[in-house]
Amino acid sequence: MNLRLHALFQDSKWQQTLDWSPFFERVDIHRLYQTGSGGPSAALIRFHPGGRVPLHRHIGYEHIVVLEGEQTDESGPAAKGAVIINAPGTSHSVSSQSGCIVLAIYNNPVRFLEEAGARQPSIPASPMK
Secondary structure, rough: OOOOOOOOOHHHHHHHOOOEEEEEEEEEEEEEOOEEEOOOOOEEEEEOEEEEEEEEEEEEEEEEEEEEEEEEEEEEEEEEOEEEEOOOEEEEEEOOOEEEEEEEOOOOEEEEEEEEEOOOOOOEEOOOO
């Protein structure tokens, strides 16, 4: 599969062309690729206003590029154009007051440390057992 998305920072209309799946309450995901239950993966994650991804631990590196809007975690806010790299062993939860879209690239799945409610996500995030 080859995928090309153009003008990600200039025009948000591209997001309407994608198939989004529910991830958490007020958060959707569009998986770009995944290589199995424990390997690399990438996804676009769309936070609607007030959306939140619960506390999770990074098993491998996580690379985030904020494409639109602003997200916040325990390290503070990150707005459009920000690049965030979370190292293995780090933990955080992420929310967006006004909504945002991020590109998330994982070299290993994450493990959730906090109850996610009725819906448990799958790769790139695997619930903690």
